[in-house]
Amino acid sequence: xxxxxxxKFRRIFYRSVFxxxxxxxxxxxxGAEVWKQGGLFRADSASGIFIASKPTFxxxxxxxxxxxxxxxxxxxxxxxxxxxxxxxxxxxxWMNLTLxxxxxxxxxxxxxxxxxxxxxxxxxxxxxxxxxxxxxxKKNGFLYxxxxxxxxxxxMYVRHQQYWSKMYFGVxxxxxxxIENDRGEYMNIASDAVFTIVxxxxxxxxxxVYVALQMYFHRKPEYFQYLLYLLCIGLYFEIRMEMIVKLxxxxxxxxxxxxxxxxxxxxxxxxxxxxxxxxxxxxxxxxPKMDKIIKTIERLxxxxxxxxxxxxxxxxxxxxxxxxxxxxxxxFFISLWLIRFFYLRRNKLTQFLLLASIFAITGHFLAMTIPxxxxxxxxxxxxxxxxxMAGLAFEMFIFNTxxxxxxxxxxxxxxxxxxxxxxxxxxxxxxxEQMQGMRDKIANDLHDDIGSTLSGIVVYGQVAxxxxxxxxxxxxxxxxxxxxxxxxxxxxxxxxxxxxxDEGRGMVKRMRDAASDRLGLTxxxxxxxxxxxxxxxxxxxxxxxxxxxxxxEALNNAVKHSGANAISCRLQIDGERxxxxxxxxxxxxxxxxxxxxxxxxxxxxxxxxxxxRLYVESxxxxxxxxxxxxxxxxxxxxxxx
Numbered sequence: 217x218x219x220x221x222x223x224k225f226r227r228i229f230y231r232s233v234f235x236x237x238x239x240x241x242x243x244x245x246x247g248a249e250v251w252k253q254g255g256l257f258r259a260d261s262a263s264g265i266f267i268a269s270k271p272t273f274x275x276x277x278x279x280x281x282x283x284x285x286x287x288x289x290x291x292x293x294x295x296x297x298x299x300x301x302x303x304x305x306x307x308x309x310w311m312n313l314t315l316x317x318x319x320x321x322x323x324x325x326x327x328x329x330x331x332x333x334x335x336x337x338x339x340x341x342x343x344x345x346x347x348x349x350x351x352x353x354k355k356n357g358f359l360y361x362x363x364x365x366x367x368x369x370x371x372m373y374v375r376h377q378q379y380w381s382k383m384y385f386g387v388x389x390x391x392x393x394x395i396e397n398d399r400g401e402y403m404n405i406a407s408d409a410v411f412t413i414v415x416x417x418x419x420x421x422x423x424x425v426y427v428a429l430q431m432y433f434h435r436k437p438e439y440f441q442y443l444l445y446l447l448c449i450g451l452y453f454e455i456r457m458e459m460i461v462k463l464x465x466x467x468x469x470x471x472x473x474x475x476x477x478x479x480x481x482x483x484x485x486x487x488x489x490x491x492x493x494x495x496x497x498x499x500x501x502x503x504p505k506m507d508k509i510i511k512t513i514e515r516l517x518x519x520x521x522x523x524x525x526x527x528x529x530x531x532x533x534x535x536x537x538x539x540x541x542x543x544x545x546x547x548f549f550i551s552l553w554l555i556r557f558f559y560l561r562r563n564k565l566t567q568f569l570l571l572a573s574i575f576a577i578t579g580h581f582l583a584m585t586i587p588x589x590x591x592x593x594x595x596x597x598x599x600x601x602x603x604x605m606a607g608l609a610f611e612m613f614i615f616n617t618x619x620x621x622x623x624x625x626x627x628x629x630x631x632x633x634x635x636x637x638x639x640x641x642x643x644x645x646x647x648x649e650q651m652q653g654m655r656d657k658i659a660n661d662l663h664d665d666i667g668s669t670l671s672g673i674v675v676y677g678q679v680a681x682x683x684x685x686x687x688x689x690x691x692x693x694x695x696x697x698x699x700x701x702x703x704x705x706x707x708x709x710x711x712x713x714x715x716x717x718d719e720g721r722g723m724v725k726r727m728r729d730a731a732s733d734r735l736g737l738t739x740x741x742x743x744x745x746x747x748x749x750x751x752x753x754x755x756x757x758x759x760x761x762x763x764x765x766x767x768x769e770a771l772n773n774a775v776k777h778s779g780a781n782a783i784s785c786r787l788q789i790d791g792e793r794x795x796x797x798x799x800x801x802x803x804x805x806x807x808x809x810x811x812x813x814x815x816x817x818x819x820x821x822x823x824x825x826x827x828x829r830l831y832v833e834s835x836x837x838x839x840x841x842x843x844x845x846x847x848x849x850x851x852x853x854x855x856x857x
Contacts (some may be wrong), residue, residue, distance in 0.1 A: 223314075233493075234853060235520060237467050239302050241764075260652055265315065265316070265317055265318070265323060265325060265365065265389060270311070272288035272289055272312045274287045274288045274289065274309075274310045274312070276566075279308060280375075281339075282310060282339050282347070282349070282371055282373035282375070283310055285312065288310070288312045291506055298355070298573060307671065308375055308376065309375075309376040309377075310373060310374065310375055311373070311374040311376070311387070312372070312373055312374075313372055313374075313570045314341045314364060314369055314370065314371055314372070314403075315369075315370045315372055315389075315508040316368070316369055316370070317365045317366060317367045317370070318367075319349045319367060320367055321367070322364055322365065322366050322367070323364075323365045323391075324362070324363075324364055324365075324385065324391070324392040324393075325362075325363050325365050325387075325389055325390065325391060325392060326362050326363065326390050326392050326395055327360065327361040327363065327374075327387055327388070328358050328359070328360055328387065328388040328389070328390050329352060329358065329359040329360075329361075329387055329388075335377040336351075336352050336359060336361075336374065336375065336376055336377075337349055337350070337351055337352075337374070338350040338351075338352070338361045338363075338372065338373070338374055338375075339369060339372070339373040339374075339375065339647065340363065340371075340372055340373075341370075341372070341373070346778045347373075350362075350363070354397065355818070356395070356396075357524045358592050360395060362392055365638040372642060374387060379839075399599060412602060412605070413453060413456060413601070413605070416453060416605045416608075416609070417450070417453055417454065419609060419612070420446060420449060420450045420453065420768055421450070423446055423612050423616075424443065424446050424447065424450060426616070427439055427442050427443045427446060428443055428830070429624075430619065431443055433806075434623065436495070437491075437495045438492050438496045438619075439494035439619075441488050441489075441491035441492035441494075441495060441618075442488070442492040442615070444484075444488040444491075445485050445488035445489050445492055448484045448485040448488065448575070449481075449485055451477065451481055451607065452478075452481040452482070453478075453601075453605075454787065455477060455478060455481075456601060458734065461786070468734070476524075476525050476528050476529075477524075479524045479536050479802075480524055480525055481542050481652075482540055482544060483517055483520055483521040483540065483543055483544075483547075484517075484518075484521055485516050486517055486547045487518050487521070490510050490513060490514045491514060493510070493554075493569055494507055494510055494511070496565060496568075496569060496618070496619075496622070497558070497565050497566055498565075502561075503561065503851045506557060507601070510554070513550060515548065517543065520539065520543045523534050524539050527539060529706060542585070548577065548581065548686065550575050551573060552577075552726065554573075555570055555573055558570055561816065564621065564625075565618065565621075565622060568614055568615065568617065568618030570613050571629075572611040572614040572615050573611070574617070575610035575611050575614065576607045576608055576610075576611040577606045577607070578607055579603045579604050579605070579606050579607015579608060580603075580604050580607060580612070582600070582603045582607075583600035583601060583603040583604040584600070586603070587828075588598055634822070643854045644647075647756075647854065658777055684730070704733075708764060708765070709761075711726055711760075711764075712757050712758075712760055712761035712764070718754045718755060718756075718757075718760070719751070719752070719753070719754055720746070720750045720751045720752060720753045720755060721751035721752070721764065722744075722750055722755070722760075723755065723760050723764065724744070724750070724787065726764055727744060727767050727785065730742055730764070730771070731744065731766050731771060731783075731785075733785075734768070734772065734775060735771075735775065736769055736853070738775060739781065740775065740781055740782065740783055740784075741781065741782040741783070742783050742785075743783075743784045743785070744784070744785045744786075744787075745784075745785070745786050745787070746786075746787040746788070747787065747788045747789055749788075749789040750787045750788060750789055750794060753789070753794075753848070753852060754852060754853040755851055755852055755853065756851055756852065756853055758825070758851075759826060759851035761848075762822045762825050762826050763796065765818075765822055765825070766796070766822050766823065766826075766844060767785065769818060769819050770798040770819065770842050771783065771785075771798065773816075774798070774800040774802060774840065777802075777805075778800045778801035778802025778803060778804070778839070778840060779802045779803050779805075780801050780802030780839065781801065782800065782801050783798070783799070783800045784798075784799050784800075785797065785798050785799075786799075789848075790845075792847060792849060793845050793846060794842070794846045794848055794849050794851075795843065795844070795845055795846075795849060796843075796844040796846065797841065797842070797843050797844075798841070798842045799839065799840070799842075800840050802839055802840060803836065803839075804834040804835050804836050804838045804839050804840050805832050805833075805834050805835075805836065805840070806834075806835070806836060807832055807833070816832060819842075823844060826844075826846050826847075826850075826851060827844055827847055827850050827851075828844050828846040828847065829844070829845040830842070830844050831843040831844075831845075
């Protein structure tokens with residue numbers, strides 16, 4: 217159910233990205249023609265109206281009269297009638313330009329201001345250096361100031377008072393009789409801009425809902441950080457959309473807070489972006505030193521956002537922009553440094569982060585820099601914010617893919633871990649079953665062997681009490697022999713149980729000791745050879761006991777029945793098996809007639825418990841060779857090689 221919901225949102229998001237890119241492409245292809253329509257004058261037209269000097273700009277605190285001409289700065293291309301200005305703070309922003317009517321008749325023109333986020337006044341200077349003040353009126357979505365332009369030169373000052381910082385504005389010159397035709401041009405401009413930003417707002421909304429659902433279902437901190445990042449981006453563009461569409465939203469409800477939001481919303485997203493990156497990649501585990509550095513940068517960025525708000529609260533709005541821009545520039549270079557760092561240490565997740573960051577940074581960088589070059593921005597003739605939106609759309613697309621990949625990878629790792637856990641649980645069950653079987657075997661041995669031996673000793677003792685000395689001495693010898701066999705069985709049981717004897721070298725030593733005890737003063741020569749690999753293996757308790765009992769049974773048979781004077785044993789690893797070979801030089805026997813005699817029946821039983829293969833090779837006067845092929849997988853302790 218959860219996956220189905222996520223997949224549906226993902227499909228909707230990808231379709232939205234496609235639609236947005238189609239809109240942006242149409243805007244880029246058609247935007248260059250928009251400003252050739254209507255009654256807009258061009259410098260190369262034959263209208264007779266042109267700009268005689270480069271538009272110059274100045275900032276002045278709360279003045280209602282133009283600043284001195286010496287305060288204006290030449291900072292933009294004089295050949296472009298349409299000029300976009302990146303404003304500083306909310307202080308009055310002045311533009312100075314000289315218009316020339318080269319004709320012989322007075323011309324009725326209008327100054328057209330496309331931006332509604334400013335309060336505009338026009339100061340026209342006459343020959344006596346006196347000013348006439350004009351205030352614009354609204355029509356067709358534009359602001360207009362009507363002027364009667366007599367032949368000759370006219371010095372003009374335009375005052376812009378912004379409601380909040382960092383907004384673009386400019387001025388066009390049109391014939392007054394063309395004003396009625398501007399409605400179509402405004403609709404072309406506004407509908408294009410509005411439709412684009414609304415489409416992007418819908419895209420952001422889908423992304424916020426998608427990430428919120430992911431955060432709810434997965435409870436991962438990267439989703440929380442990314443959600444905060446998206447909320448900041450969404451709020452920034454919501455304010456932007458209100459400015460264009462003229463909605464009675466935040467701009468109307470809390471106009472006093474807009475400057476603070478507008479500036480801090482350029483800083484806060486980077487903070488949350490860094491937080492998302494840390495959790496998305498897992499820098500705490502992979503790059504702990506870098507993780508500490510990134511967290512420090514996050515705190516510094518938050519501090520700078522707080523400083524911006526404080527600056528604006530005390531009324532120093534003109535200082536807010538330099539602080540914001542210096543921080544933005546710093547974050548740009550920090551981002552490049554982080555990109556280089558992750559590029560040099562890239563994995564699958566860092567590749568997603570790198571690609572998304574490159575698109576986001578490139579889009580924002582172009583949006584910030586292109587307006588500084590009017591010759592380029594006038595030819596493109598697009599709102600720079602569209603470049604930011606394009607970069608962010610690519611970023612969201614890539615991060616959606618990256619988050620999906622990470623979720624899938626984590627799910628696969630979870631399934632793998634669960635599978636391994638189940639496998640380990642099954643192995644533990646097998647071990648428990650083996651342990652239970654061994655305990656039952658030990659209990660049976662204690663009951664059958666030791667219990668019967670003790671019972672026999674009791675009976676022998678009672679008989680000895682009621683017998684004469686000669687008979688009693690014989691019974692005592694039987695008691696001693698039974699006691700020795702019981703002690704040997706007890707030692708074997710205790711040896712098999714103790715975990716320190718799991719290693720093969722403990723079993724080899726036990727076999728040597730058993731051979732020494734059994735052969736004693738018989739004069740039979742005994743040799744035992746074992747590979748180093750055998751001695752380093754770890755065998756289960758049941759396996760060690762059965763292998764020891766097989767060896768002792770074979771040794772006992774050789775001593776009792778073969779008449780041999782030499783017995784040898786060989787232990788070696790052969791692939792996935794351990795080979796045990798016991799050989800004697802005795803009289804041998806016919807395997808066809810004695811296959812189940814001479815203790816071979818119990819040896820076959822113990823071989824079956826080991827899932828081993830038992831081979832007996834013997835013939836009269838040729839000695840006997842017993843080969844046992846023991847599988848390692850079934851008889852070794854799990855987790856040991």
